[in-house]
Amino acid sequence: MIPIVRRIVAARVPDRATADDLVQETLARVLAAVERIEPGMVEPYAIVTARNVVATMWRDQDRQRRHQHRVVDLRPPELPDEDVLAQEDRHAMAEALTRLSERERDTLLAHEVSGQDTHSLAAELGSTAGAVAAQLNRTRARLRVEYLLAADRVEPPTERCRPVLLALSSGDRRRQREVDAARHLLECELCARLSEPLMGRGRSRDDEVRVAVRVDADVVAARQAARELAARLGFASTDLTEVATAVSEIVRNIVRFADAGEVLVELLDSPRRGIRITARDSGPGIPDVQEALREGYSTYRGLGLGLPGARRLMDEFAVASEPGRGTTVTMTKWREAG
């Protein structure tokens, strides 16, 4: 990911020291958002963030130039920017609220402004507290999207924009996949720009580890991360080595056949304790998964090599692959028998 970010920034910013600062800034923002975006989207997000960071720098420089000009002119200062911003902010929020349905708006205001709790809201609405809470989350996510659109005074250029922005805003990874947010962010300038304020800072979790995969060394990093996390569950050393070996087999495919990907290692509590590894890439995909999975297919050197071996080492194993779009391998080892 870092080389791509460097390339993007260097292509736009000739000064080396400034470029380095902007690369650092980009990486910091990506790291802050990484918990809230699905693995396949880290790279597209890094790309649009790099562009945003560069654009912000140009804007700031431009503003400074205007201010310098003003100082030379000795003109009286204008209204402080903050007041203008606050006015625009309120206007945008009011506009965003009008774009919610009446029921969404009333429920949200009752909860956020009047402080009505979800139980009494549920009673009024003939619903459950859980459903109301979920609906409130969706409404907040929509409000953030509509607020940003209103503040920017833009209408999304395509029909896909709102679903994508909503999926980002709610931090719903499954939905982000369904609407193919990763691809849209690369194609749509508006959504790319708005993605950044929508992602924000996510909470960090200590029961999962992500490893970005690009080069050979990342394969070792991924298998060691899996081993270390699994060790916390008290797996036997034989199991730890089997997990590490399976990760090595699977992740090698990303380096060989896809440009980049990511490995997510998670500790599971239910249905019982275990470790799940999800290896995802945006590579060419495996044309024939069944062929690649065939037992004893040891001379196979194409896409999906090592899949049968890894499957034998793990308790559960699934491959989803779409030609031209990428491959996701999900595999689990349980700590105790089911």
Add this chain to the structure above:
Amino acid sequence: MPGPRLFSILRQGSCLIASIHTALDDSQLLRFQQDLVETIGRDRARGVVIDVAALDVLDSFATSTLRDIGEMARLRGAATVVVGIQPEVAIAMVRLGLRTGVLETALDLEEGLARVDGRLAGAADGRRDR
């Protein structure tokens, strides 16, 4: 090479002792292979003991790299013994469906050296008999 050494290749008599010091990625394994095969040729070594005790896994790539080394060494007239395969690594290899194939293995360095010496002595006897 900056940082700690990834592997070392030491000469002992007509043998080479090649020790891997840490987990290696695929390109590092290939560099190990290249360095070792070059050293075998340069030093006219007759036996090679490869110590893999520090490798965290022996996956399909590492295993085939070791097999390739054994084969290349054989073509240059050297016998290869792999030592230090940890029990859990061996179990994972078997479940993965990997075999070391023609590659000879021994428990530890001492036994590996004895094995290589034996092979060399056997080969020398064979030549005398001819």
